Amino acid sequence: MAKVVRFSELGGPEVLRIEEVEVLPPGPGEVRILAKALGLNRAEALLRRGSYIEAAALPSGLGLEAAGVVESIGDGVEGLNPGDAVSLVPPRSMLRWPVHGELIRVPAELVVKHPPELDWEGAAALWMAFLTAYGALVDLAGLKTGETVAITAASSSVGLAAIQIANRIGARPVAVTRSEAKREALMAHGAAAVVLSEGEGLAERLEAAAGGGSGLRVVLDAVGGPIFEPLTAAMAPGGILVEYGGLSPLPTPFPLPAVLGKSLTLRGYLVHEITRDPAKLAAAKAFILAGVAEGAFKPVIARSFPLDEIVAAHRYLESNDQFGKIVVTV
Template identity: 70%
Template sequence: MARVIRFHEFGGPEVLRIENVEIPQPGPGEVQIRVKALGLNRAEALLRTGTYIETPVLPSGLGLEAAGIVESVGDGVENFAPGDTVSIIPPKSMVRWPAYGELVTFPAGSVVKHPRALSWEKAAALWMPYLTAYGALIDIAKLHRGDFVVITAASSSVGLAAIQIANRVGATAIAVTRSSGKREELLAFGAAHVIAAAEEDLETRLKDITGPNGVRVVLDPIGGPIVGPLTGAMTPGGILVEYGGLSPEPTPFPLFTVLSKSLTLRGYLVHEIIGDPARLEAAKAFILDGLASGALQPVIARTFPFDRIVDAHRFLESNEQFGKIVVTV
């Protein structure tokens, strides 16, 4: 028996329950992990409320990121052994392979041996934000030295990963946040410029910063009305990568701006990187090399014990965090 977190109905954080369940042995090609830390993502809050791209059968587990020690392996697994220090690359289905538990089972292809020097908390905060940001900025947009890149929701774990990746390749990171409360933190973290979208004219500020060069790359998980000023400040041939839909308002399509500038507006989910072995290996190499050099370092906003998962989800939905929320087991 092991404790897992599940929900039996859709709703707020209070629907999450800690339950004791029997955990079967890993099947062929699977690795079972004794979890030390969990990384929280907005996708889990969406699944919990019934608004995620995946619809669970209730009761359902949840969770996309974890780090821990290999407990046992199934038939055919050759690269892992009990006692290995590992972390989890987010699977395509968190309903099929949920991470919120003391003992979890994942396909061997979703498991990575991470550097032992990395803490459990940072290992659990690694793969979702850095794979997401790498896939959008490097794999798709081909971000390079001299580019201006706009990163909205900049204080999120993906936003912070994107700032680090932009700096690593020599691009200029422009962080966009709602208010000026996190301005100094973002500047200290490495953003070249910070714009408080609720307090400043976003398009005007972007044009002032970038001058005639304009913005070539935008990374945005929000959508809604912000798409107008973002595309208005983009350079001809620029690309906007949309990886979420946090805005409750409709997202207008800026037809004439897109036409006049030959812009690319690109929908993106991290699964397209994870599902392609060659692209995933390139991403892992980039991220692990960045960890080794110190250029990439996960940021932990706050940690909660396993028993306080409801409080952790409430903090997740507060939008007050700077970085990743982690639950220790």
Template identity: 70%
Template sequence: MARVVRFYQHGGPEVLRIEDIDLPPPGPGEVQIRVKALGLNRAEALLRAGNYIETPALPSGLGLEAAGVVETVGEGVNDFVPGDAVSVIPPQSMARWPAYGELVTYRAGLIVKHPPSLDWQTAAAVWMQYLTAYGALIDIARLSSGDAVVITAASSSVGLAAIQIANKVGATAIAVTRTSIKKQALLDAGATHVVVLAEEDLVERLSEIAGAQGVRVVLDAIAGPIFEPLAAAMSKGGILIEYGGLSPEPTPFPLAAVLGKTLTLRGYLVHEITGAPEKLEIAKAFILEGLETGALRPIIDRTFAFDQIVEAHRYLESNEQFGKIAVTV
């Protein structure tokens, strides 16, 4: 028997239940992991609430990131043995491959031996944030030295990962945040500039930073009314990559800026990387090298115990965190 988290109806954090279930042994090509820590993601709150891109059959498990020790391996698995310290690449379906449990099973292709210098909480906080930021900034936008990139929702785990990746390749990271509460923390985390929406005009401030040529790359998780000023501050031929929709308000289409500057507006999901084996291997090498050199360093805001999963989800939805929320198992 192993304890897992499931929900039987969509709703708030209170619908999450911890249950004991019998977990079958891993099948061919699969690895079973004794989980030590989980990394929480907003996508899990969306799935629980019934607002995610995936609609699971109920009851459903959930979770995209875990780290732990290999318990046993299925037939045909040669790269892992019991006792290996590993972390999990986010699967394309968390209902099919849920991470919230004491014991979880994944395809071997979704398992990584992370650097031994990482503790369990940090190892569980790696792959969703860095793969998301890498896919947008490096694989799609080809961010490089001399570029400037605007990063909204900058204090999220993906936002902080994007700041670190921008610094790693020599680009200028411009963080956008709602209030000044997290401004100094963002500067300490590596942002070259921080724009505070409650206190500054976004277009004017970005023009001051980037000059008349504008900003080539924007990584946005918000959408809504911010879309127009972001487009207005971009350079000719720039690219705006949208990977979220945190704003509850409608998103206007910035027609004049798109036409006048020949902008590219690009929707993006991390599945574009995790579902493409060749791209995933390149991304893993980039991220592992960054972890080993210290250029990439996950920031853990707060850690909860497994029995506190409801409280952890409440905190996840509070928007108070700076970086990743971890859960120890």
């Protein structure tokens, strides 16, 4: 028996429970892991509220990120052994492979040997943020040296990963945030400029931060809503806006004049585009692990909670006050 995070009704953080359940031995091609740290994502909050891309069959587990020690392996698993320190590429289905608990059973293809440069918390916080940012900026948008990229929700774990990836490429990351209080921290974590999303003249302020010229070719957005119009107004002809979130509760207008006038691409994106493609995933893992080894990539941890404070951890997640990743230690 092992402690796992579950919920039996939809709702806020208070519906979460820590329950004792049996975790089956690993089957063929599977690995069972003793968790040391868990990474929190907004997707888990959406699942328990009933607004995720998957619908929970209650009672349900949850969780997309973890790091720990291999406890046992199933038939046919190669390259992994009991005692190995590992972290997890997010599963494509949180319902099929929930990972928030003491003991985790997952397909071996999701398991990566723990990067020695990172501690347990850093390893648990690595893959969702950096795979998402890599897939959007490198694989999809083809961000190049010398280009400027605007990154909204810049203080999120994905936003901070995107800043680090842009800097490693030699691009210029402009951080877009709601809070003046986060300006100094964003600059300290690699932003070339910080632009506040609130107030008048956002498009003009973005253009100024980009250094003038023809505008931004690449925008990475997690917000949606009314910000779409100033973002696209600041974009260059032929530019691409990659949308990977939807944090705004307000309707998202379609900026038809900018899209037509500049031949813009507005592209929805899910990290599954990388994780379901073995070749793309291999390239992404190599890129990210190289960045970690060089010291260019390091997850930013906002705060750590013990497992028995999982409700408090989710409340903090929904406060939007964090700078970086929230992790839970086991």
